Amino acid sequence: MIMLPFKLVYHDSYDLNLGEHVFPSQKYRLIAEKLLLDRIAEKQGFLRPEMARDADILRVHTAGWVKKLKTGTLSYSDIMKLEVPYSQELVEAFWYAAGGTIAAAQAALRDGIGCNLGGGFHHAYPGHGEGFCAIHDVAVAIRRMQNDGAIGRGMVVDTDVHHGNGTAAIFANDDSVFTLSIHQANNYPAHKPASSLDLNMEDGVDDQEYLGALLPAVHRTLDQFQPDMVFYIGGADPYREDQLGGLALSVEGLKARDAGVFEEVRKRRIPLVTTLAGGYARRVLDTVQIHVNTVMAARDVAEKYPQANLTGS
Numbered sequence: 382m383i384m385l386p387f388k389l390v391y392h393d394s395y396d397l398n399l400g401e402h403v404f405p406s407q408k409y410r411l412i413a414e415k416l417l418l419d420r421i422a423e424k425q426g427f428l429r430p431e432m433a434r435d436a437d438i439l440r441v442h443t444a445g446w447v448k449k450l451k452t453g454t455l456s457y458s459d460i461m462k463l464e465v466p467y468s469q470e471l472v473e474a475f476w477y478a479a480g481g482t483i484a485a486a487q488a489a490l491r492d493g494i495g496c497n498l499g500g501g502f503h504h505a506y507p508g509h510g511e512g513f514c515a516i517h518d519v520a521v522a523i524r525r526m527q528n529d530g531a532i533g534r535g536m537v538v539d540t541d542v543h544h545g546n547g548t549a550a551i552f553a554n555d556d557s558v559f560t561l562s563i564h565q566a567n568n569y570p571a572h573k574p575a576s577s578l579d580l581n582m583e584d585g586v587d588d589q590e591y592l593g594a595l596l597p598a599v600h601r602t603l604d605q606f607q608p609d610m611v612f613y614i615g616g617a618d619p620y621r622e623d624q625l626g627g628l629a630l631s632v633e634g635l636k637a638r639d640a641g642v643f644e645e646v647r648k649r650r651i652p653l654v655t656t657l658a659g660g661y662a663r664r665v666l667d668t669v670q671i672h673v674n675t676v677m678a679a680r681d682v683a684e685k686y687p688q689a690n691l692t693g694s
């Protein structure tokens with residue numbers, strides 16, 4: 382039996398209950414099952430999160446938006462922007478995802494790495510949701526860690542094919558959080574508020590060009606900003622067969638992306654939290670494999686730089 386040197390955070394309620402939808406929200410369960418089936422993880426390696434507390438959510442989101450979600454009083458325009466049908470299960474899924482990213486951050490403080498097999502809802506703004514994202518789990522976790530005094534400075538590395546507009550807006554005037562987004566320039570969202578660093582990719586960019594832009598930028602930023610924790614938003618949608626993406630990365634290129642970022646973080650002994658974000662490949666199993674590969678990349682980097690080499694704090 383192989384024990385992962387870090388926890389996988391997962392809850393069956395991550396499923397957004399969307400039915401037939403371009404967002405395959407059953408992917409969370411399929412990823413957890415595949416990690417067990419492929420004997421990458423065993424059951425004891427999983428950690429079941431609780432829903433985030435409202436007090437945690439409210440450090441990022443407005444009371445008005447939280448009330449709309451909890452009472453089911455979204456306007457027609459709110460739902461059009463969110464682009465997913467409203468249900469009580471949907472709301473609970475976002476609260477579980479935020480609780481999951483908090484749990485992964487706490488696990489990362491202990492183990493060096495914590496993987497949430499969900500989350501990465503980077504399009505959520507303080508007062509509204511959009512692009513399948515109602516609650517910004519990563520921002521909620523960063524604010525919780527800061528509030529607990531566990532970290533001072535946080536960094537977000539967002540590799541989803543779509544710009545991290547919610548992240549950029551939430552941390553726009555906050556020097557304690559560095560936001561890096563690498564995304565396709567010519568894609569949703571139309572309005573892209575400035576991240577601390579935006580790497581705008583042209584249509585059809587391949588593995589080599591993408592990695593050549595991303596990895597030196599991550600290297601440089603880690604050296605200059607020196608975050609206490611890195612939050613990775615690992616979109617599967619820069620994949621060349623993605624239905625909502627227009628970049629041309631291969632499955633191998635995406636794994637090299639994950640491994641390259643994780644290595645930069647791990648060798649500097651900075652706790653790493655991973656989340657999933659988007660993935661809309663024609664074959665759902667491709668999306669599942671890309672996300673599973675993210676966990677394998679984390680495992681490989683953890684083995685290459687064992688915990689004994691981490692200072693811990």
Ligand SMILES: [Zn+2]
Binds near residue numbers: 543618659
């Ligand atoms: Zn995306």
